[in-house]
Amino acid sequence: MKIGIVCYPTYGGSGVLATELGKGLARNGHQVHFITYRQPARLTTFQENVFYHEVRSADYPLFEYPPYDTALASKLVDVVKYEKLDILHVHYAIPHAAVAYMVKKILLQENHYIPVVTTLHGTDITLVGNNKAFSPVVAFSINKSDGVTAVSESLKQQTYDTFKIKNDIKVIYNFIDFERFRKTNKDHFKKAIAPNGERILVHTSNFRKVKRVEDVIHVFKKVQDKIPSKLLLIGDGPERQSLEELCRQLNLCDEIRFLGKQDAVEELLAISDLFIMPSASESFGLAALEAMACEVPVISSNIGGLPEVNINNQTGFLSDVGNVNEMAANAIKILSDENLLAKFRANALAQAKRFDIDNILPQYENYYQHIIDTCVKAV
DSSP: OEEEEEOOOSSSHHHHHHHHHHHHHHHTTOEEEEEESSOOTTOOSOOTTEEEEEOOOOOOTTOSSOOHHHHHHHHHHHHHHHTTOSEEEEESIIIIIHHHHHHHHHHHTTTOOOOEEEEEOSHHHHTTTTSTTTHHHHHHHHHHSSEEEESSHHHHHHHHHHSOOOSOOEEOOOOBOTTTSSOOOOHHHHHHHOTTOOEEEEEEEOOOGGGOHHHHHHHHHHHHHHSOEEEEEEEOOTTHHHHHHHHHHTTOTTTEEEEESOSOHHHHHTTOSEEEEOOSOOSSOHHHHHHHHTTOOEEEEOOTTHHHHSOBTTTEEEEOTTOHHHHHHHHHHHHTOHHHHHHHHHHHHHHHHTTBHHHHHHHHHHHHHHHHHHHHHHO
């Protein structure tokens, strides 16, 4: 198949999934075309069957903001026609699904039908889609897609609860590539971070309010009071400065490292003992899954799709959003018992293997073919 993928080229979950999906499809022999305004963050090396098309927005004095939607639509029409794509897969409803509908209508004028699959990732439904300014467009775009997928059962149900959706939504979970995310021997690296054998806790996100990174720091403080520990904060975002100030207030600057955005996050996970994810909203929890693949148990909130990934009292523990005391108590319980930690590590790996890319990729391939076949019959 020749597949077009539209996504945000960022470190967020939707961009990561879209990029890794495209790379996996390319390895399976499909021709994959990424269409976006910047090269995706995880598309860093040459790979056979992978192509990238940059969307450039014209900057006219008439426009207060460059009209990205229009530029994307024009680029998609061009790529679909001249690369002879079989299907478009757009990630994130706003604006990609809406733009894809426009592209379909433009191409229909030339008797060319391009099937569109829309994947819902979370905040496009829970935050952006809930905004009354966008909700009619989100609902319309989902209903006009030829196929719709969601990354968890929770997100699927939330979409039905929020909008009047007529389309069937198929759940295809996020996945993990075990060629990259696996526990490796990085003892020399671990000694550099924790020279006296301290426990290493880790969190990775885009540091937005919804991620509640301040809760990570408060949990760590309670753990550090009982068990010598270090905290690695991976990522960056709007809350970075206030988080640094909180560390100073709690006198934790020597124990916490802000590492910024990291390409080789798997090397940091390989030396970690516990992953903390106290998010207020999480459609799936890809960062938690990456940690689990590296045999790192997870302390998380119990919202959204997280209970579908992190199994309470097996791969880690679930708590209500904001329940820092319980999260810290559970963290201390795991970290203070070597046998329990080893058990949770093994359980985390076993659960992560359910989401191996080799299990998930065929689901997308079969779904694409089903949508293509259905559209051919309809046309």
